[in-house]
Amino acid sequence: MRLTLFNVVAAVIIAIAFAAVNAAYLVWAERRGAARIQRRPGPNINGPFGLLQPPLDGIKLMAKQLTIPGGADKVLFIAAPVLAMFPAIMSFVTIPFSENIVAKNMNVGVLMIFAFAALGSTSLLFAGWSSRNKYAMMASIRAVSQTVAYEIPMLITTITVVMIAGSMDLMEIVHQQSGSFLHWNIFPLLGKSHNILMPLSFLIFFTCTLAETNRSPFDLGEAESELVAGFHTEYGSMGFGLFFMAEYANIVIGSCMTTILFLGGWGCPFGLFPGVWWFILKLYLLIATFIWIRWTFPRTTIYGLLNLSWKILIPLSLFNLLLTAGLLKVF
Amino acid sequence: MVAYFSEIFYGLISLFQGMAITFKEFIKPPVTVSYPYETLPMCDRFRGHVELIENEDGKANCVVCGLCARACPSGCITLAGVKPEGEKKKVLTKYILDFTRCSLCGSCVESCNFNALEFSKEYNLASRRKEDFIFDLLGRLEDRNR
Numbered sequence: 001m002r003l004t005l006f007n008v009v010a011a012v013i014i015a016i017a018f019a020a021v022n023a024a025y026l027v028w029a030e031r032r033g034a035a036r037i038q039r040r041p042g043p044n045i046n047g048p049f050g051l052l053q054p055p056l057d058g059i060k061l062m063a064k065q066l067t068i069p070g071g072a073d074k075v076l077f078i079a080a081p082v083l084a085m086f087p088a089i090m091s092f093v094t095i096p097f098s099e100n101i102v103a104k105n106m107n108v109g110v111l112m113i114f115a116f117a118a119l120g121s122t123s124l125l126f127a128g129w130s131s132r133n134k135y136a137m138m139a140s141i142r143a144v145s146q147t148v149a150y151e152i153p154m155l156i157t158t159i160t161v162v163m164i165a166g167s168m169d170l171m172e173i174v175h176q177q178s179g180s181f182l183h184w185n186i187f188p189l190l191g192k193s194h195n196i197l198m199p200l201s202f203l204i205f206f207t208c209t210l211a212e213t214n215r216s217p218f219d220l221g222e223a224e225s226e227l228v229a230g231f232h233t234e235y236g237s238m239g240f241g242l243f244f245m246a247e248y249a250n251i252v253i254g255s256c257m258t259t260i261l262f263l264g265g266w267g268c269p270f271g272l273f274p275g276v277w278w279f280i281l282k283l284y285l286l287i288a289t290f291i292w293i294r295w296t297f298p299r300t301t302i303y304g305l306l307n308l309s310w311k312i313l314i315p316l317s318l319f320n321l322l323l324t325a326g327l328l329k330v331f
Numbered sequence: 332m333v334a335y336f337s338e339i340f341y342g343l344i345s346l347f348q349g350m351a352i353t354f355k356e357f358i359k360p361p362v363t364v365s366y367p368y369e370t371l372p373m374c375d376r377f378r379g380h381v382e383l384i385e386n387e388d389g390k391a392n393c394v395v396c397g398l399c400a401r402a403c404p405s406g407c408i409t410l411a412g413v414k415p416e417g418e419k420k421k422v423l424t425k426y427i428l429d430f431t432r433c434s435l436c437g438s439c440v441e442s443c444n445f446n447a448l449e450f451s452k453e454y455n456l457a458s459r460r461k462e463d464f465i466f467d468l469l470g471r472l473e474d475r476n477r
C-alpha cells in the first residue's frame with residue numbers, strides 16, 4: 001500500500017475513533033458487568049440498556065471547567081493527560097487485527113508497543129508531580145514503582161514468545177501460531193517449543209497486563225480508600241476524561257498483545273475461516289475477563305504487589321525462558 | 332521450597348474459586364427493584380404517621396375520648412367532637428396531627444381502646460412547606476372513601 005496523505009489521515013482517525021469508542025463503551029460494559037455481579041441492573045435509564053450513558057457522560061465532562069490548582073506546574077499539568085492518551089493511540093498503529101487490517105506493520109512491532117507502554121507511566125508521574133498534591137504524588141510514585149516491577153516479568157515472558165517465533169514482527173508471531181489451537185503459544189503441543197509450561201507464561205503475562213494498566217486488584221495508583229482518587233485527584237473535566245480513556249485504551253492494547261502473543265491472533269481454534277472476527281472475539285473475551293477480575297478481587301497491598309512480582313513472577317518467567325530456550329535447542 | 336510452590340499453587344486455585352463465585356452471581360437475575368418505577372409492598376410493622384380506622388359505614392371508629400391526645404408526649408394531636416341529640420356516642424368533627432413534632436413513638440395507637448388508630452404505610456413524604464405536614468386525618472378518611 002502506498003503511503004499517501006489520505007491513508008495517513010484515515011488511519012489516524014480510525015485509530016482515535018476505535019480507541020475512543022472502545023473506551024466509552026468499555027466503561028458502560030464495566031458498569032453493567034459490575035452491576036450484574038452485584039445482582040443489580042446497572043445504568044439502564046438512558047437509552048435501551050443504558051447505551052446512551054457513555055455519550056452523555058462525555059458531554060457532561062466536556063461541559064465542565066478545567067481548573068488548574070494554585071502552585072501546580074501548568075505546562076506539565078496540561079501535558080500529562082495528553083501524554084497518557086498519546087501512547088495508547090500510537091500503539092494501535094502496529095497492531096495487526098488480521099492479515100490486511102494493520103496500519104503499518106513493522107518488524108520491530110513488539111519493541112515499539114513496549115516502548116510506548118513504558119511512556120505511559122511517565123504521564124502518571126507528570127500528573128502526580130505537577131498537581132502539587134501529596135496524595136497525587138504518592139499515588140504516582142506507587143504507580144511507577146508498580147509499572148517498573150511488572151515490566152520485567154512481562155518483557156521476559158515476551159522474550160520467550162519472541163524466541164519461539166524468531167521474530168519481533170507481530171504478523172510473523174501470529175503466522176507462526178497458525179493451524180489449530182494446539183499451535184498457539186498458550187499450549188503449544190504442536191508448535192515449535194512443545195513447552196507444557198507455557199500456560200504459566202500466559203498467566204504471568206496476563207497478570208502483568210493487569211498491573212501495567214493499573215487495574216484492580218493492582219490499582220494502587222488510584223486506591224480510592226487511601227489516596228482520594230490517586231494521580232488524577234486534581235483533574236476534572238476532560239483532563240480526567242482523557243486519563244479514563246487512556247486506561248481503557250491500555251486495556252484494549254494489553255488484550256490485543258495477549259491475543260497476538262499467546263492466543264494465535266486472528267487464527268481460528270480449529271483452523272477454519274481465520275479472520276478479524278476471531279481476533280475481535282478473543283479480544284473482547286479477554287476484556288470481559290479483565291472486568292470480571294476487577295469485580296472479584298479486593299485490592300492488594302503495595303508489599304503484596306511487589307512481593308508477587310519480585311518473588312514469584314520474575315523467577316518463574318526466567319525459569320520458563322531458560323526452559324523454552326533449552327527445548328528449542330532440543331526439538 | 333515446597334512451601335513456596337504450594338503457596339503459589341493453592342493461591343492460584345483460590346483465585347479461580349473466587350472467580351467461579353462471581354461468575355455464578357453474574358448469571359443470576361438482579362435482586363434490586365428500580366425504586367421510582369416499581370416499589371415493594373411495605374412491611375407489616377412499618378410505622379408511618381397515624382391514620383384513623385373506619386367502621387363499616389365509612390365513619391371513623393373514634394369516640395373522641397381524647398386518650399391519644401393525652402398520651403402523646405409531644406402534643407401533636409388536636410381533636411374535637413360533638414354529641415348529636417339522641418346518640419350514645421360522640422362523633423368526631425376534627426382530628427389534626429402535627430407530624431412535624433411526631434416522633435412515631437406509637438403511644439397514641441397503644442392508648443386507644445376503640446381500635447380507632449393505626450400506623451399508615453406512607454413513606455413518600457417530602458415537602459418544602461411546614462404546613463404540608465399538618466395532617467387533617469378526618470379529611471384523609473373522607474378522601475379515601477370518596
